[in-house]
Amino acid sequence: MKVKVNQKELAKAINIVQKGISSKTTLPILNGILIEAKNNKLTLTGTDLELGIESNINCEIIQEGSIVITSRIFGDMIRKLPDFPVEIEVRDDNNVYINCGNSKFKLIGQSSVEYPQLPKLLDEISLDIPKDLLRTMIKQTVFATAQDETRPILTGALLEVNNNEAALVALDGYRLALKNIKINCQKDVKVVIPSKTLNELNKILDDNDADINVRFTSSHILFDLGNTVIISRLIEGQFLNYNDIIRNEYKSKVKVKTKDIQESIERASLLAREGKNNLVKLDITDENLVITSNSEIGDIHEDIPIELEGNDIKIAFNSKYILEGIKVIDSEEIEMNFVSNISPCILKPVGDDSYTYLILPVRLASDN
Numbered sequence: 001m002k003v004k005v006n007q008k009e010l011a012k013a014i015n016i017v018q019k020g021i022s023s024k025t026t027l028p029i030l031n032g033i034l035i036e037a038k039n040n041k042l043t044l045t046g047t048d049l050e051l052g053i054e055s056n057i058n059c060e061i062i063q064e065g066s067i068v069i070t071s072r073i074f075g076d077m078i079r080k081l082p083d084f085p086v087e088i089e090v091r092d093d094n095n096v097y098i099n100c101g102n103s104k105f106k107l108i109g110q111s112s113v114e115y116p117q118l119p120k121l122l123d124e125i126s127l128d129i130p131k132d133l134l135r136t137m138i139k140q141t142v143f144a145t146a147q148d149e150t151r152p153i154l155t156g157a158l159l160e161v162n163n164n165e166a167a168l169v170a171l172d173g174y175r176l177a178l179k180n181i182k183i184n185c186q187k188d189v190k191v192v193i194p195s196k197t198l199n200e201l202n203k204i205l206d207d208n209d210a211d212i213n214v215r216f217t218s219s220h221i222l223f224d225l226g227n228t229v230i231i232s233r234l235i236e237g238q239f240l241n242y243n244d245i246i247r248n249e250y251k252s253k254v255k256v257k258t259k260d261i262q263e264s265i266e267r268a269s270l271l272a273r274e275g276k277n278n279l280v281k282l283d284i285t286d287e288n289l290v291i292t293s294n295s296e297i298g299d300i301h302e303d304i305p306i307e308l309e310g311n312d313i314k315i316a317f318n319s320k321y322i323l324e325g326i327k328v329i330d331s332e333e334i335e336m337n338f339v340s341n342i343s344p345c346i347l348k349p350v351g352d353d354s355y356t357y358l359i360l361p362v363r364l365a366s367d368n
Contacts, residue, residue, distance in 0.1 A: 001035075001037050001063055001064065001065025001067060001088070001089070001090040002061075002063040002065075002068060002087070002088070002090070003037045003042055003059045003060060003061050003062060003063075003086065003087070003088050004059060004060040004062070004085050004086070004087050005042055005057060005058075005059040005060070005088065006057070006058075006059075006081070006085065006086070007078065007081050007083050007085070007086050007100060008082060008083060008210065009057045009058070010042075010057065010078055010086055011046045011075075011078050011079045011081075012057075012134060012135040012202075013042075013055040013056075013057050014044060014071075014074065014075045014078055014079075015031065015046060015075070015079075016044075016053060016055045016204055016228055017033055017044045017046035017053045017054070017055050017057075018033070018046055018071055018075055019046070019051075019053055019200040019203060019204065020045075020046035020047050020048060020051045020052050020053035020200070020230075021033070021046040021047070021048060021071050021292075022048035025048055027049075028110075029068055029110055029114050029115055030047065030048060030049070030070035030116075031070055031071055031072075032066050032069055032070050032071055032109075032110060032115070033045065033046050033068065033071045033074060033075075034046075034066065034067075034112055034115045035063045035066060035067050035068070035069060035071055035088070035285070036065075036066040037059065037063075037064050037065055037066070038061070038064050039061075039237050040058065040059065040061055041056045041057070041058065041059065042056070042057050042058075042059040042061075043055070043056050044056075044057075045115075045118065045193075046071065047116060047118060049116060049233075050194065050196075050232065050233045051116040051194070051196060051197050051200065051230070051231075051232045051233070052119075052230070052231045052232070053200070053204075053228065053229070053230050053231075054118060054228065054229045054230075054231075055073045055227060055228040055229075056227045056228070057227065065090055066091045066112040067094065067096060067109040067110070067111075067112060068107050068109055068111070068112050068114075068115050069096055069107055069110075070072055070107065073107065074107060077098070077105060077107075081100040081101070081103055082100060082103070082277040083099045083199070084100050084101040085100070086098065086099070086100045087099040087100070087150040088346075090109060093110065094109045094110060094111060095107075095108060095109065096108070098108045098214075106324045110177060118231050119217075119219075119220050119231060121215050121216075121217050121220060121222050121231070122217075124215040124216055124217050125187050125215065125216045126213060126214070126215045126216075126220075127161065127166075127183060127184075127185040127187070127189070127213075127214050128183070128184070128211040128212065128213055128214070129166065129181070129183055129211060129212050129213050129214055130211050130212075131205055131206075131208065131210055131211065133181045133204065134201075134212055135202060135205050136179065136181075137166075137168040137179045137181060137199065138168070138198045138199075138202045139202065139328055140167045140177060140179045140329075140355055140357075141157055141169065141170040141177040141178065141179050142157055142170055142195050142198045142199060142202070143170070143171060143177070143189070143324050143328070144170040144174035144175050144176060144177040144324070144325075145157055145171075145195040145298075146168045146171075147172070148172075151173075152235060152237065153192060153235055153237040153238070153239055153240075154163075154171060154172055154173070154240075155194065155195055155235070156170075156192040156193050156194045156195055156234075156235040157169060157170040157192065157193055157195060157198060158170075158190070158191070158192050158239040158242070159189065159191050159192075159193055159221075160189065160190050161183070161187065161188060161189035161190075162187050162188050162189075163186075164182060164183060164184060164185060164186065165180055165181070165182060165183070165184070166180070166181050166182075166183045166189075167179065167180045169239075169242050170195070171240065171242065171245070174245065174321055174359070174360050175321050175324075175325065175357065175358060175359040175360065176242060176245055176246070176356075176357070176358040176359075177325065177328075177355075177356075177357050178242065178246070178355070178356040178357075178358075179354060179355050180354045180355075181354065189216060190239075191216055191221060191234050192234060192235040192236075192239055193221055193232065193234060193235070194232060194233070194234075194235055197221075197230070197232035200230070201223055201230055203343075204225065204228060204230070205225070207318070208274040211296070212224065212225060218234075219232060219233060219234055219236075220232065220233055221234055224312075245344075245358065246346065246356060247339070247344075247346075248356060249339065250310065250337035250338060250339055250346075251310050251311050251313075251338065251339055251340070252284065252308065252309070252310040252311045252312070252313045252337070252338040252339075253308070253309040253310055253335065253336070253337050253338075254284055254289065254305040254306050254307070254308055254309075254335070254336040254337075254338070254358040255306060255309075255333055255334070255335055255336075255350060256289060256304060256305075256306045256307075256330060256333065256334055257333055257334075258326065258329055258331060258332055258333060258334050258338065259303075259332075260304045261289070261291075261304060261326060261334060262323070262326045262327060263328070264291050264302035264304055265280055265291060265302075265319060265322060265323050265326065266323065267302065268280045268291050268293040268300050268302055268319060269293070269298060269319035269320070269323055270290070270295070270300075271293045271294070271295045271298060271299065271300050272293040272319040273319070274295040274296065274297050276364075277318075278291070278318050278319050278320060279293065279294075279316050279317070279318065279319065279362055279364065280293045280316065280317055280322065281293070281314070281315070281316045281364075282313075282314070282315050282316070282317070283314050284306070284308060284312055284314070284338075285308075285312045286308060286312070287305060287306060287307065287308065288303060288304070288305065288306065289303070289304040289305075289306045290302065290303055291304065293319070297329075305316060310338075313338050313340070313341055314341055315338065315341040315361045316341075316361055316362045316363075316364050317343065317345070317359060317361055318359075318362060321359050322347075322359055323349050325357035325359060326347065328357075329347065329349050329355065329357070330349065331349035331350055331351070331352060332350075333349075334347055334348070334349065334350065335347070335348045335349070335350050339362060342361060342363055343357045343361070344360050344361070344363060345359050346358050346360060347359070
C-alpha cells in the first residue's frame with residue numbers, strides 16, 4: 001500500500017474513528033485502526049465489536065492495500081505533523097513508513113486479515129432525521145440513561161418511531177427524559193441504542209443542515225453521515241413502558257424563568273454537594289419560589305418570582321438530577337407540574353410539548 005493524503009483530513013478522520021476504539025479490549029488488534037486504500041479513497045475503521053466507526057477521505061493512491069496501525073501512537077503522530085501532504089507506505093513486512101515534509105518515521109503495523117469486518121445491514125428499515133433535531137434529541141435525553149450495568153436495558157435510550165413521529169426516551173429509575181420530533185417515516189421502529197453510541201455520535205455531528213440516514217436491523221443500527229458511518233449493536237430486552245410513568249394531572253403548576261431557576265439551583269447545589277444527600281429544597285407559595293440547601297459548612301436561601309396555579313407545596317430533589325433537566329431546556333420559561341411532595345415532578349418548556357423531563361423527589365424526614 002502507498003498513498004498520499006492531506007494531513008488535516010487524515011487527522012480529522014483518525015479523531016473520528018478513535019471514538020469507536022476501547023482501551024479495555026482484550027483483543028490486541030482492536031487497539032488499532034484499520035486503514036484501507038481503494039478506489040481513490042482512504043477508509044479508516046475503528047471498532048470495539050459493539051460500536052464501529054468508518055470514515056472515508058480522498059487521497060492519491062499509488063498502490064492499493066490495507067494495514068492495521070496502533071491507534072494511539074498513529075493518531076498522536078499525525079496530529080503533530082505539519083500541514084503538508086502525508087505519504088504512507090506499507091511494505092511486505094508490515095512496516096509502515098510515514099513521510100511528511102522533513103519528518104519521517106516508521107511504525108510496526110499488523111496484517112488486516114484478522115481485523116473484524118463491520119456488519120453489513122441488508123433488508124433494513126431506513127429513515128432520515130434532520131441533523132439539528134437528532135443533536136437536540138440526544139442532548140435532551142442521553143444524560144438520563146442509567147450508569148449502573150445491573151439493568152443493561154436502561155443504559156441505552158429507546159428510539160420509537162410511529163405514525164411519522166420519533167421519540168427518544170431515557171430513564172434510570174430516578175428521572176425520565178423524553179423528546180418527540182416529527183419525521184417522514186411510515187414504518188414502526190422500536191430499538192434501544194447504547195448511550196455510548198449516542199454520545200459518540202453527538203461528538204461527531206457537525207453543524208451543517210444535512211439529514212442523517214438511519215438504518216436498522218433486529219440487532220444493529222447504522223447512522224450514515226456521508227463520509228462517516230457509525231454502526232452499533234442494539235441492546236436486547238424489553239424497555240419499560242414509559243407512557244405509564246408520565247401522568248398529565250397536577251395539583252400545582254409553576255411557571256418560572258429558566259435562567260432564574262437554573263442559576264439559583266446551581267448556587268444552591270454548591271452547598272448541596274457538601275451534604276450527604278445532595279439535596280435542594282423547594283418551597284412554593286403564591287408568587288414565590290424559595291430554594292434552600294443546607295450542609296455542615298453552611299446554608300443558602302434563594303428567592304425567585306413565579307406564577308403559581310394551584311396548591312402551595314414543599315418538595316426536595318437531588319440537585320444534580322433537577323439541574324441536568326433544566327440545563328437542556330432551551331426556552332425562556334419552564335413549566336413545573338406537581339401532584340404532591342412524594343410524587344414525580346414534570347418539567348417542560350413553556351408552550352412546547354415535544355420535551356418532557358420527569359424527576360422523582362427525595363422524601364424528607366418530615367414527609368408523611
